[in-house]
Amino acid sequence: MIWISFGAMLLAAALIVAWPLYRAEKRLTPGVAMSVAGVLGVAALVYSAVGTPVPPPPQAPLASVEEMVAALDERLQENPDDVNGWKMLGRSYMQLQEYPKAVAAFERAVELETPASGQSLAELGEALMIGEGSDRSGRSAQLFDSALAVEPGNAKALFYGGIAAIERGDRETAADRWEKLLAQAPPPEIEEVLRQRIAEWRGVDEAEVRTQPAAASGTVAINVSLGADAAAAVSQNSTVYIIARDPAQPSPPVAAARRVVSELPAQVSLSDADSMIPGRSLSAFDRLEIVARVSRSGEPVAQPGDWYGAHTVSSPGRATVNIVIERQVE
16 A cells, blocks of 8 residues: 555655755754755646646746636635635645745635634644744744644654754754654655664664654554545545444544545544544444545435445554545445
8 A cells, every 4th residue: 555644755855855954954844845845746746737738838837827826825815714615725836846835825815714623624734834944933833743742643743843843952852753754654665764863863873763653552543545446536625424333333523633634645534522422432342433525415315326334443553544435436
């Protein structure tokens, strides 16, 4: 299973390309920030903007992207309560490296979003850190802490939260956070770099670096992504229900969380705190079926045409669950 929690391309660039620059400068300079942010690119937006095999003029793709982003910004001025629109705008400005505008967009999304989203908090922290070239104000670190309080396995918050910890000289916290990234099954080359940095921070040999459990007892960490067919069929605004249920008695669910398609791929944590019925907690079950479903109607009950993925896990809390939404309810 591909490491979907954080995206291998971003982490690879940040660790392999940007880290030597960061280590040399001892802070997150604009050059390091550009290395991290640049890997995201604007390829997807350019493709959707051009949409034709005829070669465009050299400057046409960038101009088209800017026009699209400007149109989205204008639409949000008329519809200021569109949470997903603000998040999309923030991500677009990040790709265009317009970090102050990205910060403003993410701040609006965080202000509107209820309950709080760990991913949105982490994205706001990322925009602030990269835009400022470091975490001088300490606000980014606070945002990453808040993101991890909501989603303990959020890869973006773990990565940047580790950098923020190093900037303030807290090697132990940095190592703890990056060890949790190891629990999310990164590719071998990324795992090697993580272990090198963690060993350096802990002052031990790489062989002594241990992978922390992905989730504590009574908690299930779930990596959720969309299959190609599902991604082409569902709206970015559709609701995604992530539920844990007893295979022997599927209804009612033991625990549940809700996201939207535009937030995927993402890691979602279900714990005893998410229990639907008092006294019926995740930690009480030896086996759980985890289901992630895109609801086309917005209803929590599955309907024909909904897309879903499922996985049954034993001893909940001891492994990360990877679910690809690629099947359809008949």
